[in-house]
Amino acid sequence: MKNNKILLGHGSGGKLSAELINTMFLPAFTNEFLSPLGDQAIVNINGTRIAFTTDSYVVNPIFFPGGSIGDVAVNGTVNDLAVGGAQPLYISAGVILEEGMPMEELERVVSDMKNACERAGVQLVTGDTKVVEKGKGDKIFINTSGIGVIEEGIEINPHSVRPGDRIIVNGPIGEHGIAIMSVREGLEFETAIESDTAPLNHLVQDMLNVSKNIRWMRDPTRGGLSSSLNELAQSSKKGITLHESDIPVPESVKAACEILGLDPLYVANEGKLLAVVPAQEAEQIVDVMRKNPQGKDARIIGEVVDDHHGYVLLKTSIGGNRVVDMLAGEQLPRIC
Numbered sequence: 001m002k003n004n005k006i007l008l009g010h011g012s013g014g015k016l017s018a019e020l021i022n023t024m025f026l027p028a029f030t031n032e033f034l035s036p037l038g039d040q041a042i043v044n045i046n047g048t049r050i051a052f053t054t055d056s057y058v059v060n061p062i063f064f065p066g067g068s069i070g071d072v073a074v075n076g077t078v079n080d081l082a083v084g085g086a087q088p089l090y091i092s093a094g095v096i097l098e099e100g101m102p103m104e105e106l107e108r109v110v111s112d113m114k115n116a117c118e119r120a121g122v123q124l125v126t127g128d129t130k131v132v133e134k135g136k137g138d139k140i141f142i143n144t145s146g147i148g149v150i151e152e153g154i155e156i157n158p159h160s161v162r163p164g165d166r167i168i169v170n171g172p173i174g175e176h177g178i179a180i181m182s183v184r185e186g187l188e189f190e191t192a193i194e195s196d197t198a199p200l201n202h203l204v205q206d207m208l209n210v211s212k213n214i215r216w217m218r219d220p221t222r223g224g225l226s227s228s229l230n231e232l233a234q235s236s237k238k239g240i241t242l243h244e245s246d247i248p249v250p251e252s253v254k255a256a257c258e259i260l261g262l263d264p265l266y267v268a269n270e271g272k273l274l275a276v277v278p279a280q281e282a283e284q285i286v287d288v289m290r291k292n293p294q295g296k297d298a299r300i301i302g303e304v305v306d307d308h309h310g311y312v313l314l315k316t317s318i319g320g321n322r323v324v325d326m327l328a329g330e331q332l333p334r335i336c
Contacts (some may be wrong), residue, residue, distance in 0.1 A: 013222025014327025051086035060334035066194030070112030082201040083217035086148030098137035120199035158235035163306040166282035177267035198271035242302035
């Protein structure tokens with residue numbers, strides 16, 4: 001590795017994260033289930049395909065417009081299962097508490113987790129709690145794991161994508177990251193920016209009811225659209241072309257990004273998914289997505305191409321082209 005110490009950028013979901021995984025963890029634990037490096041592992045138990053995922057949440061601040069670390073922890077795990085084509089069923093929660101955290105804040109976090117479980121239709125069935133000394137944590141860290149079942153006929157895999165396939169996003173990007181940054185930086189905007197944190201399993205089920213031919217899905221959390229689509233381009237060895245004018249970015253998010261010097265394509269989301277689908281089924285899938293509250297602003301934003309293999313190219317609104325590279329450092333630390 002190029003760095004001899006852990007940096008914040010190693011948690012960005014971008015280049016440094018990939019380097020850490022590929023040079024440290026993958027060589028030690030590589031196997032057929034881990035090697036695809038998806039948001040979930042797919043295992044077969046007695047003929048039933050099971051999706052298994054885990055994630056840790058270190059959000060700062062723990063409460064922000066539109067959500068909290070509690071609902072993000074549940075929704076994030078539900079969504080990692082859903083974008084693998086699984087029906088989420090059960091989750092676990094490991095909670096690390098800092099000495100001195102007010103009980104009323106913990107109660108609020110637990111209530112948000114409970115409500116998120118009910119909204120997604122999953123059960124929290126096991127867990128663990130630990131406490132560290134004051135100053136050794138940051139109020140609360142949460143680890144959640146989840147399992148779900150994948151129906152026959154669903155094969156969501158980056159190697160399934162084909163040139164001509166369309167890329168769909170289910171709504172406006174950048175809201176989660178900017179909602180958190182607005183609290184951190186004390187920024188106020190004419191229009192309030194709230195996190196988009198939400199469970200996407202019901203939306204994904206609507207999509208799969210229309211077509212079992214969805215090639216690939218991912219929820220673009222850390223590193224935003226850029227990191228997710230770069231991972232797809234590199235895994236599939238295909239090119240990705242995006243159309244800037246078709247990517248939904250709220251004006252308030254654009255304004256905030258200009259103030260903060262950020263690119264919306266790299267800003268984290270917690271209630272968004274990207275899907276690659278066959279061109280002939282794209283409009284039908286978008287139509288059914290728009291009937292679901294979590295997909296009412298769904299649209300096609302690009303396509304897979306047999307060109308610039310392994311790269312993401314953005315066709316800008318002024319007629320130019322630029323390469324959208326994977327995030328190099330940490331744009332927004334402690335975002336999820």
